[in-house]
Amino acid sequence: MDVATDPVSHGYVTLRVRMSHAKIKKLAATSRTTFHMFESEQAVQVSDNIIEQPARSNFSERHLLLHQLVERWVESDPSSVAMWFDGDELTYGALGAAADQVARHLRAAFGVGPDIVVGLLLDRGLHLPVAQLGVLKAGGAWLPLDTLYPKERIARQLADAGARLVITTTDLADLLPRSVPRLCLDDPSSMVGSFSTPDVSSSDGPNPDHLAYVIYTSGSTGTPKGVMISHRAAVNFIHNAVELFRLRPADHIVQFTNPAFDVSVFDFFAALGSGATVVGAPREVLLDVDALQELMIEQRVTVADLPPAVLRLLDPAPLTDLRALFVGLEAFPAALVNRWRTPEREFHNGYGPTEATVTCVDYLCPPEPLDSPPPIGRAMTNHRCYVLDEDFDLVPVGAPGELFLAGTGLARGYLGRPDLTAERFLPDPFSATGERMYRTGDMVRWRADGQLEFLGRTDxxxxxxxxxxxxxxxEHALDDCCGVSQSVAVVRDQGSPQAQLIAYVVAAPGVSIDTEEIRVELMERLPLHMVPAVVFELDRLPLTAGGKIDHARLKSMATSTSGHGVAAEPKAGF
Structure with a gap:
């Protein structure tokens, strides 16, 4: 094995050297008795909080592909409703037939097969699960594209992923670069001859380690990174979700999450993988609290994955069919749990980065009222959680450390980024079979009751x-704006429903900048949730005594500023 060129082996060597160095330092700094006591404490920690984590399950689906979870319901119950959307219905039989047609065309006309990426640029609707399932049955992996993204960002993601083509509709096709092949689902001529192409169940199809989907997340280097999720990881997550919520064909699951984000995998495939019904609606309905409430009542939604900001606005009393909530994405207070949790309605606090396939840690809140925010819980089946210090040693119960995740749900890595993959996906030193662990960047601690408590970020x-x-x-996008020489982004009211992104910019010498124009320019490059709500111009950025940018001072200034529009901060004092 060439350690110099293999990023995984290089990461392994680096990790082992750092761990050995840390052990030597500790041994030199303490007596032999103290060191052995420390090792004993670590062994207890392993026993209490890792071995007892839900380790492995011999579930029969481990060798299945994601679309095969749906196909069994297509075959066994074709007349049942797979998805309801804005008054229209799609049965499992119709879903299977339409997906087969798409899959045949993708294979015959575009050569789609294992690990071939196919972009999906689609609005919410019945065609979304058809396209997802069609790509999977062709052997490929889908790449969701947000229809509200700037053209430049869509083009960058498609190029970075090497997408073979994009499935879209005629009204959205203009968002694509002209050179990108496309398949328009609302154009009947697009798939002429599809029925005569070979059957989609081919011997050269994917295996569980091939890609099911790729989703891009924000990148610290200024470039979004594509997270590669395999069939094995996705099937494991769906299996966990079906078991956790005891999903069955009678369930109705609301499809709330933006399809470009990974939580939508729960909305679609936890439902379709259990014979349940996906309940969808146009974006304007989902963003209208009264309309969303009415939708959930009329469609008798039983299970929902909703963000805390939305739950705060809904009334739990009329939602008598709602038996389980899957809540996450951000921290929330005990009052929110107490308002929604009843003996008949479960409230789950779910945690998990995209790199660990949607959710890998869960806490079922008790029916009794809470007096503090809930913990994030314990590892789900086939996952492991380690809380480590900076030397990659396990920390004692109650001590803060960084959360590392291991198990079946880990992504394959970042598409086309072996350097970043080696940095975040490290060899698991607690595994005897050469597995990996993912460095989350989240600070947590074990509570005495064996639950993980979230503390914050390391970055x-x-x-x-x-x-x-x-x-x-x-900040990379701000620095690229015309006339900007320096920039800093901070968050005002972080962790609250009023959280806003704030930017501070310094103009290049002799240049006059317009903060409104900067926001307009950013809207052409970034998703809307990444565009600062307010841009302030400064003469210079505040510095600490050590000469570094004073982020604490900027955060304090953002908190004390009440303006919500684009404005210029007074320049005196900087």
Whole structure:
């Protein structure tokens, strides 16, 4: 094995050297008795909080592909409703037939097969699960594209992923670069001859380690990174979700999450993988609290994955059919749980980065009232959680440390980024079979009851209304704006429903900048949730005594500023 060129082996060597160095330092700094006591404490920690984690399950679906979870319901119950959307219905039989047609065309006309990426640029509707399932049955992996993204960002993601084509509709096709092949689902001529092409169940199809989908997340280097999720990881997550919520064909699951984000995998495939019904609606309905409430009542929604900001606005009393909530994305107070949790309605606090396939840690809140925010819980089946210090040693119960995740749900890595993959996906030193662990960047601690408590971040990644944002990516985009020489992005009211992204910019010498124009320019480059709500111009950025940018001072200034529009901060004092 060539250690110099293999990023995984290089990461392994680096990790082992750092761990050995840390052990030597500790041994030199303490007596032999103290050191052995420390090792004993670590062994207890392993026993209490890792071995007892839900380790492995011999579930029969481990060798299945994601679309095969749906196909069994297509075959066994074709007349049942797979999805309801704005008054229209799609049965499992119709879903299977339409997906087969798409899959045949993708294979015959575009050569789609294992690990071939196919972009999906589609509005919400019945065609979304058809396209997802069609790509999977062709052997490929889908790449969701947000229809509200700027053209430039869509083009960058498609190029970075090497997408073979994009499935879209005629009204959205203009958002694509002209050179990108496309398949328009609303154009009958697009798939002429599809029925005569070979059957989609081919011997050269994917295996569980091939890609099911790729989803891009905000990147600290200024470039979004594509997270590669395999069939094995996705099937494991759906299996866990079906078991956790005891999903069955009678369930109705609301499809709330933006399809470009990974929580939508729960909305669609937890439902379709259990014979349940996906309940969908246009974006304007989902963003209208009264309309969403009425939708959930009329369609008798039983299970929902909703962000805390939305739950705060809904009334739980009329939602008598709602038996389970899957809530996450950001921290929330005990009062929210107490308002929604009843003996008949479960409230789950779910945690998990995209790199661990939607959710890998869960806490079922008790029916008794809470007096503090709930913990994030324990590892789900086939996952492991380690809380480590900076030397990659396990920390004692109650001590803060960084959360590392291991198990079946880990992504394959970042598409086309072996360097970043080696940095975040490290060899698991507690595994005897050469597995990996993912470095989350989240600070946590074990509670005495064996539950994980979230403490914060080790870096500058933040959440804005539940959406992951790397502040460095925002700053890269700001620095590229005309006339800007320096920039800093901070969050005002972080962790609250009022959280806002704030930017401070310094103009290049002799240049006059317009903060409104900067926001307009950013809207052409970034998703809307990453565009600062306010841009302030400064003469210069405040510095600490050590000469570094004073982020604490900027955060304090953002908190004390009440303006919500684009404005110029007074320049005196900087």
């Amino acid at each position: 500058r990644q933040v959440k804005i209304r539940g959406l992951r944002v790397e502040l460095a990516e925002v």
